[in-house]
Amino acid sequence: MFELVVDVRLEKVTKKFGKTIAVDSVDLYIKKGELFGIIGPSGCGKTTTLRLIAGLEFPDEGRIFFGEKDVTFAKPYERNTAMVFQNYALWPHMTVYENIAYGLRLRKLTENEVRRRVKQVLELTKLEGLENRYPTQLSGGQQQRVALARALVVEPEVLLLDEPLSNLDAKLRIEMRGELRNIIKTTGITAIYVTHDQEEAMSICDRIAIMNKGRVIQVGDPKELYFNPKSFFVATFMGKSNVLKGMIKETDPMFVKLDGLQLRLDRKIDDKLIGKPVYVVIRPESIKIVRENIDYAENIIEGEITSTSFLGSHYLLSINIGSIVLQAYAEASERLSQGDKVKVRIDPKDILIFKEQD
Amino acid sequence: MSSSFFGKARKLYDLFFISQASAAFVYFTVFLILPISMILVAAKEYGLSSLVQPHNIRLSPIGNLVTITKVGESLNIRFYGYSFGTILNSLIIASIVTLFSTILGVLVAFVLARYDFPLKSVLRILAIIPLLMTPFVNAYVIKKLFGPTFGYNTISWLLSTVIGHDVKLMFAGYSGVVLTQIITFYPIVYLNVYSSMNNIDPSLEEQAENLGAKGFRLFRTITLPLSLPGVMAGATLVFIFSIEDVAAPIIFGVRDVLAYQVYSYFQGVRVGLGNPEAAGLSLVMLVIALAMFIAIRNYVNLRQYAMLSKGGRWKPRIRKLGLKGLVAIYLFVFPLVLFTVSPQIGVFMLALSERWAETPLPQGFTLKHLMGLFQIRGVFKAILNSVLYSLVAVAILVVLAISTSYVVSRYKLRGISVLDYLSTAPLAIPGLVIAYGYFYFFHDAFRGTMLDPIVNPALPIIIAYSIRRLPFAARSIFAGLQQTHVSLEEASLNLGASRLRTLTKIVIPLIILNIVSGAMISFVYCVAETSVSITLGGLGGDITSPTHKAPISMAMLDLITSGRVESVHLAAALGVFLILVQIIVIVLITLVFKQSYAFIGV
Numbered sequence: 001m002f003e004l005v006v007d008v009r010l011e012k013v014t015k016k017f018g019k020t021i022a023v024d025s026v027d028l029y030i031k032k033g034e035l036f037g038i039i040g041p042s043g044c045g046k047t048t049t050l051r052l053i054a055g056l057e058f059p060d061e062g063r064i065f066f067g068e069k070d071v072t073f074a075k076p077y078e079r080n081t082a083m084v085f086q087n088y089a090l091w092p093h094m095t096v097y098e099n100i101a102y103g104l105r106l107r108k109l110t111e112n113e114v115r116r117r118v119k120q121v122l123e124l125t126k127l128e129g130l131e132n133r134y135p136t137q138l139s140g141g142q143q144q145r146v147a148l149a150r151a152l153v154v155e156p157e158v159l160l161l162d163e164p165l166s167n168l169d170a171k172l173r174i175e176m177r178g179e180l181r182n183i184i185k186t187t188g189i190t191a192i193y194v195t196h197d198q199e200e201a202m203s204i205c206d207r208i209a210i211m212n213k214g215r216v217i218q219v220g221d222p223k224e225l226y227f228n229p230k231s232f233f234v235a236t237f238m239g240k241s242n243v244l245k246g247m248i249k250e251t252d253p254m255f256v257k258l259d260g261l262q263l264r265l266d267r268k269i270d271d272k273l274i275g276k277p278v279y280v281v282i283r284p285e286s287i288k289i290v291r292e293n294i295d296y297a298e299n300i301i302e303g304e305i306t307s308t309s310f311l312g313s314h315y316l317l318s319i320n321i322g323s324i325v326l327q328a329y330a331e332a333s334e335r336l337s338q339g340d341k342v343k344v345r346i347d348p349k350d351i352l353i354f355k356e357q358d
Numbered sequence: 359m360s361s362s363f364f365g366k367a368r369k370l371y372d373l374f375f376i377s378q379a380s381a382a383f384v385y386f387t388v389f390l391i392l393p394i395s396m397i398l399v400a401a402k403e404y405g406l407s408s409l410v411q412p413h414n415i416r417l418s419p420i421g422n423l424v425t426i427t428k429v430g431e432s433l434n435i436r437f438y439g440y441s442f443g444t445i446l447n448s449l450i451i452a453s454i455v456t457l458f459s460t461i462l463g464v465l466v467a468f469v470l471a472r473y474d475f476p477l478k479s480v481l482r483i484l485a486i487i488p489l490l491m492t493p494f495v496n497a498y499v500i501k502k503l504f505g506p507t508f509g510y511n512t513i514s515w516l517l518s519t520v521i522g523h524d525v526k527l528m529f530a531g532y533s534g535v536v537l538t539q540i541i542t543f544y545p546i547v548y549l550n551v552y553s554s555m556n557n558i559d560p561s562l563e564e565q566a567e568n569l570g571a572k573g574f575r576l577f578r579t580i581t582l583p584l585s586l587p588g589v590m591a592g593a594t595l596v597f598i599f600s601i602e603d604v605a606a607p608i609i610f611g612v613r614d615v616l617a618y619q620v621y622s623y624f625q626g627v628r629v630g631l632g633n634p635e636a637a638g639l640s641l642v643m644l645v646i647a648l649a650m651f652i653a654i655r656n657y658v659n660l661r662q663y664a665m666l667s668k669g670g671r672w673k674p675r676i677r678k679l680g681l682k683g684l685v686a687i688y689l690f691v692f693p694l695v696l697f698t699v700s701p702q703i704g705v706f707m708l709a710l711s712e713r714w715a716e717t718p719l720p721q722g723f724t725l726k727h728l729m730g731l732f733q734i735r736g737v738f739k740a741i742l743n744s745v746l747y748s749l750v751a752v753a754i755l756v757v758l759a760i761s762t763s764y765v766v767s768r769y770k771l772r773g774i775s776v777l778d779y780l781s782t783a784p785l786a787i788p789g790l791v792i793a794y795g796y797f798y799f800f801h802d803a804f805r806g807t808m809l810d811p812i813v814n815p816a817l818p819i820i821i822a823y824s825i826r827r828l829p830f831a832a833r834s835i836f837a838g839l840q841q842t843h844v845s846l847e848e849a850s851l852n853l854g855a856s857r858l859r860t861l862t863k864i865v866i867p868l869i870i871l872n873i874v875s876g877a878m879i880s881f882v883y884c885v886a887e888t889s890v891s892i893t894l895g896g897l898g899g900d901i902t903s904p905t906h907k908a909p910i911s912m913a914m915l916d917l918i919t920s921g922r923v924e925s926v927h928l929a930a931a932l933g934v935f936l937i938l939v940q941i942i943v944i945v946l947i948t949l950v951f952k953q954s955y956a957f958i959g960v
Contacts, residue, residue: 056564076567083568089561093583102579103569154569 789889
């Protein structure tokens with residue numbers, strides 16, 4: 001729908017605030033029309049990266065390109081981006097209409113054209129009829145959509161979203177995910193989406209960069225990051241996980257020796273790790289309860305349920321195996337209770353091994 | 359209201375609440391509402407028809423704005439101004455002063471709140487120096503620097519020396535009053551706007567920049583509208599302060615303004631003869647001030663300026679200035695602000711010089727005037743009087759402020775907000791109106807007793823101080839209570855402590871910093887109080903008498919208007935004393951108590 005769609009390239013971008021390095025030599029490539037997520041814990045530099053792209057901060061080193069254009073030191077008003085702030089930043093002294101029309105009027109469009117474009121974006125964001133309200137008279141979800149409409153209406157080259165859903169309550173936040181993705185995808189714009197919520201990023205974004213301590217740790221599509229994390233940090237940041245300490249045994253096939261049991265591995269493990277202490281990461285959903293012995297399946301272990309918490313659609317269980325406690329999910333229909341002895345199976349390909357906590 | 363109010367209160371709340379609320383209500387009724395309402399009675403007695411007479415409202419003005427004459431090689435430019443009659447004069451002067459103070463205040467606030475440049479902290483300090491109060495002396499110094507004189511005033515002398523051509527520039531009459539008031543009052547706008555601008559969520563401006571706004575457009579469409587609460591508050595205060603300011607009119611000899619007329623009533627009383635119109639003119643002042651106050655309260659509330667944001671970064675992004683901006687700041691903003699600091703510098707020069715009469719600059723250095731503060735008995739007595747009155751007034755107003763703030767912030771009851779209004783209203787009521795009301799009320803109702811200002815003005819002055827300066831302590835204490843979570847008190851009540859015990863053992867220790875700093879600010883404003891001091895205070899005997907009852911400002915006024923050169927220097931020494939007291943308190947509050955809030959604000 002939008003005509004000006006560009007790719008965005010960050011080359012070795014570094015930003016310091018005093019002595020702290022907020023963004024540390026970051027390289028990113030965001031394709032045309034891609035909905036790109038940047039996630040990481042608070043203080044990882046994701047918001048600063050976004051503000052650098054918006055021109056609200058300037059990097060100490062590195063370059064930023066929109067298409068072929070070098071925008072590294074362009075002022076915020078000189079680059080054609082539009083940002084949706086975490087707190088929406090709606091101007092309280094202007095109506096919804098005035099808020100949305102602001103950017104268009106700066107672009108010196110005729111009042112007729114302004115009216116047409118505002119009407120169009122109000123339709124897109126399902127805000128018809130609220131034009132004359134002031135922001136304080138809107139619900140959280142409506143405010144959020146006004147902020148999005150105001151950004152989209154100027155047809156920016158790049159749309160920037162800084163935790164746009166984090167001020168909504170939990171239920172609305174999940175509802176808005178799909179809506180937000182639909183609206184952005186309809187326009188075909190290049191969008192960069194910052195959030196600390198990995199689940200939100202996975203459900204909205206095409207590709208995601210994970211940042212920690214100012215550095216980009218891994219870039220990939222949601223599935224790749226979830227199932228093929230390249231580092232301990234990514235593995236534990238994406239989703240819930242059991243973290244155990246173990247030792248790799250040099251056998252074929254390979255085993256990892258944990259306290260009191262050993263598990264077969266399916267992945268190729270770096271030879272250097274053999275005989276060394278390692279971290280073992282297993283996701284709760286990889287631990288499956290089995291009712292009968294299946295001969296050909298490896299990694300079947302017996303344990304005792306030490307606690308259950310009922311979460312509606314499923315249980316979260318703590319299963320005691322020797323001196324190890326594993327968290328696992330079970331169907332709500334399983335009718336498990338504390339003290340039950342169960343057998344669980346861990347698929348070898350779901351066991352992740354990392355050298356250290358990096 | 360009262361019977362159902364207290365009936366409901368008894369059902370819902372305890373004896374502690376009732377005694378606190380009613381004590382405060384009684385104090386406000388007897389010492390604020392009654393004296394002020396007596397003005398209505400007095401005005402009615404004298405009749406209001408004279409208010410529309412030409413000497414009060416004149417639609418065909420007399421006088422002229424500027425006279426330019428050439429005497430030989432010398433070019434004389436003399437500003438004066440038109441007279442539209444007492445009432446219109448006050449309104450016009452206040453409007454002009456408000457307009458210029460607002461422009462200047464917003465400019466300085468914007469530069470300091472949004473930009474970073476070398477020597478910024480110097481500018482920040484310079485910008486609040488005009489708020490250091492030196493009643494009458496600063497107006498006197500401004501007259502010396504810019505006012506009418508037979509020879510050169512300081513600015514003409516500087517100008518002639520710099521351009522090498524004989525130019526005499528002087529501000530006399532109304533123009534002198536306007537100049538003095540702009541210089542003195544603009545920091546009130548600056549402080550209010552500055553704090554407003556710092557309260558704007560930075561993302562609101564960043565969003566506009568992101569959408570393409572910059573420079574003046576960004577300021578006009580986003581920054582200014584969002585700081586409007588501060589602009590309105592500052593402008594209104596300047597307007598009210600200008601209407602009630604009596605120092606500049608006295609020094610520049612402008613008699614046909616409201617403040618001078620009401621003040622001159624008391625001069626008349628000293629010799630047993632009062633201007634009967636004073637009641638009506640006081641009423642006009644009160645109506646103007648209250649109308650302004652109500653207008654902005656409604657305006658600011660009408661729109662929802664409560665910030666919408668809940669989180670995000672809250673550190674304003676300080677922008678770097680380009681070359682053009684830097685040049686503008688150093689060539690324009692700095693000189694402007696330095697110019698507004700000149701009265702305070704002049705007060706020091708006057709206090710420390712041998713003689714500054716006919717010459718454009720002071721001559722000789724001496725400490726004798728400062729020593730004179732302690733050696734000349736009448737002057738020293740004035741200092742003692744002020745300190746005594748202020749200490750007693752502060753003791754009263756702190757108790758009152760704790761009571762009202764506690765009741766208002768902790769009991770959610772319809773009608774209780776009246777107490778809130780009463781405790782901040784004195785900010786908007788011109789001091790001369792209070793003085794007039796007090797005189798009329800106490801002289802009438804307590805004739806011949808210790809409360810009769812003719813017998814002894816000490817008690818009425820103390821009570822007037824306690825009412826006039828209450829808002830400063832009340833705001834500080836109220837802020838403290840709002841920052842203290844109510845659950846800390848509930849925990850104490852839950853364990854079986856009484857309300858009184860909770861207040862003394864839990865609440866007061868928690869907000870002690872707010873109480874002390876509120877008390878200190880109130881003290882400073884009491885010591886430097888003008889309106890009540892020079893009216894009721896003038897009834898306490900001649901300041902040359904060692905047993906007089908007059909406070910510092912009265913002594914300063916008498917010294918300055920005495921006509922003796924020596925006395926003017928002594929008045930400046932009193933000004934230096936006041937400045938030092940104010941600086942000590944400001945430093946203590948900001949550095950020791952780490953409390954920071956605008957010293958003047960609604």
